[in-house]
Amino acid sequence: MENKLHNIIRNHISIPEDEISRNNQILASVLPKIIDSMKKKDPLFKAMYRRTFYGGSYYDGLKVGKPEEFDLDLLLDVPKYAEPELLSSGYPGFVKVRVNKYHAWMKQPEATPSYEKFAKLFDSQCNLNTEKTLAWMEGLVQKSLNDFQNERVAPQITFSKSGPALTLHVSESNKKIMDIDLVPCFVFGSDKWPKGFRSNPVPSKPEFFIVPKRPNNCKKQEQSHHWRLSFQEQERELISDKMMLKPTVKLLKIMRDMYEDRWMASYYIKTVFLHLCDQKNEQFWKSSLTHVFKTTLRDYKDVVKNGKIPYYWNENNNLIANISNNCIENFTNRLERLLQELEKNPENVESCLRKKCATKLQQVYFFFSFQ
Known part of the structure; x- marks a missing residue:
């Protein structure tokens, strides 16, 4: 992987x-x-x-x-x-x-x-x-x-x-x-x-x-x-020098684009990772990309599932307060299915996911094939 x-x-x-x-x-x-x-x-x-x-x-x-x-x-x-x-x-x-x-x-x-x-x-x-x-x-x-x-x-x-x-x-x-x-x-x-x-x-x-x-x-x-x-200047410093943070954010943004979840703004994803910078130690970001990706994907899913991405600088501001429950539920369900497949069938993830997903979504899952 x-x-x-x-x-x-x-x-x-x-x-x-x-x-x-x-x-x-x-x-x-x-x-x-x-x-x-x-x-x-x-x-x-x-x-x-x-x-x-x-x-x-x-x-x-x-x-x-x-x-x-x-x-x-x-x-x-x-x-x-x-x-x-x-x-x-x-x-x-x-x-x-x-x-x-x-x-x-x-x-x-x-x-x-x-x-x-x-x-x-x-x-x-x-x-x-x-x-x-x-x-x-x-x-x-x-x-x-x-x-x-x-x-x-x-x-x-x-x-x-x-x-x-x-x-x-x-x-x-x-x-x-x-x-x-x-x-x-x-x-x-x-x-x-x-x-x-x-x-x-x-x-x-x-x-x-x-x-x-x-x-x-x-x-x-x-x-x-x-x-x-x-x-912005402070945020740039906070996410710098964390080896696998930026590659992981890019992977999540590619998934977002393939799913066509346009409501999930790039800044929302960045905000999730600003909070994760407070929660994870420096050694975590030096781990393998596989470990950082799978761990933060799970964190990302849990945050969105709760219907709240708090603004990093003032947590009284929920960035996704205006997003419908239906959008949030569909989004988190897809991430949950993806996490399950990554755990159960990493050696054959492309074919497993193709059986379950619409044609448009196959473009996302292609990235996680191991052929």
Whole structure:
């Protein structure tokens, strides 16, 4: 089983080096030009822009499939002299942001004219407004792209939006190369670490982000007040240097895709493993891939069976609270059958599973054959 699992990683999940190199080169040529254009077009963006964080499964080392989707966070600063304050939003995992002394700060000599437009991102109570922030960024990205396209150089870039992401669709000769999701985030340091959340387990990474995304089922009149917290830098550190963790996550994601369980977001799987990092010692992750895979597959099944994947940073937030009991039951039953077959018939698992599964599911079980 060990050799077969490693072959899956090597042959079915590993990303071709030539595609990685090509896409990284294109990304490196496109992104700086767009950000420089954004700085030139908007003094507020130039004053607030801190850096770009390269996030998502690709940069976490958890990507399966081709390297054609990139998640990038544009990190912005709120001036500390304006005294931003993170407030409870009433929804676990989310906060509101109030800028307490913006108007007083703007009267001081250290306040530059660049920040005059910042007030347009507030509501009447000086709360940062997600809809206004996204509208501001959308307009700025579109203007910058117009300049890029006017140069009439490859590659070609079109633009769309989905949730908090502003997506750049990059193509050459009308063939898609990649999508780049740009998400505007505000970045805060350890002095603003939110109350009621897990304390920072990675002191060397003191910063966290807030994302303009509202919680599910929030009241309509509150939709623009909520910001989702993001601890991506800490999460990346927590899952690093654990030898068989990332290969196992990739195997579970491949299974998820084959089963077409689209409700099981990649972040839900990652969250299960963040909790497992607390529960398992370092030696466990150095075990064989077979042992780590079978053990964590069982843990994964038990967690989902209970209908609760607690958000790692605030366990009052159940990430799958809105998933139907029927979906959860079907999902856990499939995993249970797979576990039983792996235990009973490892030498003949492909033929055993084919007798019991629909044609679509045979694609998953093929990976676990031992012919």
